[in-house]
Amino acid sequence: MNTIRFTPILVLNALGLALFFSWFLPEGHGFWFALDSGVFHFFNRELVKSHAFLVFVAVTNNRVFDAISLLAMGSLFFCYWRKESATGRRRSVIMGIVMLFCAIIINQLGHLIPESHVSPTLYFTDIHRVSELLHFPTKDASKDSFPGDHGLMLLIFTGFMLRYFGKKAFVIAVIIFLIFIMPRMMIGAHWFTDIFVGSLSVALVCLPWVLLTTISDGLINLLDRYLPGKNKPIH
Template sequence: MMKRLPLILLLNALGVALFLSWYLPLNHGFWFPLDSGLFHFFNQELVKSRAFLWLVALTNNRAFDGISLLAMGCLMLSFWRKADAEGRRRIIMIGLVMLLTAVVINQLAQGLMPVKRASPSLSFPDIYRVSELLHIPTKDASKDSFPGDHGMMLLIFSGFMLRYFGKKAFVIALIIVVVFAFPRVMIGAHWLTDIVIGSLSAVLIGLPWMLLTPLSDRLVDLFCCYLPGGRNKIKTNK
């Protein structure tokens, strides 16, 4: 752990600096024009293109969240299929540790970040709401959108892919992040900075202490040994 401590602290410092670059400036400095401009660009496109309107509506339906889980599951399944029985069990436990990590980091971020703001669709007057244009179930607003919990989960997934499955899996995971997190920005349910500031800074601060220390490996070993089907004997990772 001591060899990785400088890297952990560097990533933490980047996370803090990223958050403060948005939090400290008056009206969030250069970030607000970027947030506002991006929201208004996509908001106008909703009434210019019927196809775009339907695309945004469908990709923010709850069913689409299930597709994001399926995409993550398929990526892990590609490694699970190549592993032996012990390796398959370990991959499942890595998934459980990942979910536990996501819950803990999300709860800490929600509790410790001194920010509460509504989504852009609730912040600007005279804008278009997808739910009003189509009258179908879709998430186009949030009373507390910061940090983006959906984006945070996807970024944590990406971190676990890099740690346990390599760079190629990491690149695929980042593509999944963009495909499944950005529709929230396009519809106005999240500001861009909910993800690139809120989610990313929380992940940079919290995730290194899990993945760059023995903690994640030890939790995986514990789950492998003591959950049903385990051998009740912890294997030491060298």
């Protein structure tokens, strides 16, 4: 990509800012709090109605499940990597390095937002906590849940899949995002808006400046030129 696509960048930025301020400006976060509360209490009631659901939520919020999300993303990446030529595979790996680097930077920028709050399990009283209902190592609370780090990382992965591997990869990445972000909300470690306002708005503001400008391609080209390897381009 040799040009900067200002129109889609500005449109996506406007959507991200509108989404964030629709939550940030109203007193008590307006209708978003009612939605947050409704989503949390719906799943929280289910914890004591179904032991199978309780176990499912506990297991899917164990650290091991995070490794499964990495495996899912890695498997999608591998499916496209294996189709490439030797030089294409090298560039795909470098793209992954650039994606990780950008994810770290964007995540740090996200935490500059002048807003933080505890998870719903720490905010509400007289609620059920998985860690108290089941003796199993799981994460059911966070002292700083906004924006959702896990959700932001998955969204960045989704954006890179769309940019470099196309719409089919994007659709699969969205499915991976939804599958692996839902447990965080079901257990109460995140509010709905931690993900669908916080993570999404940061992604909409930051990611277009990486993917729709020369930044990502430029970093890939730079690393492709200087990183060692048998398929290194000859200049």
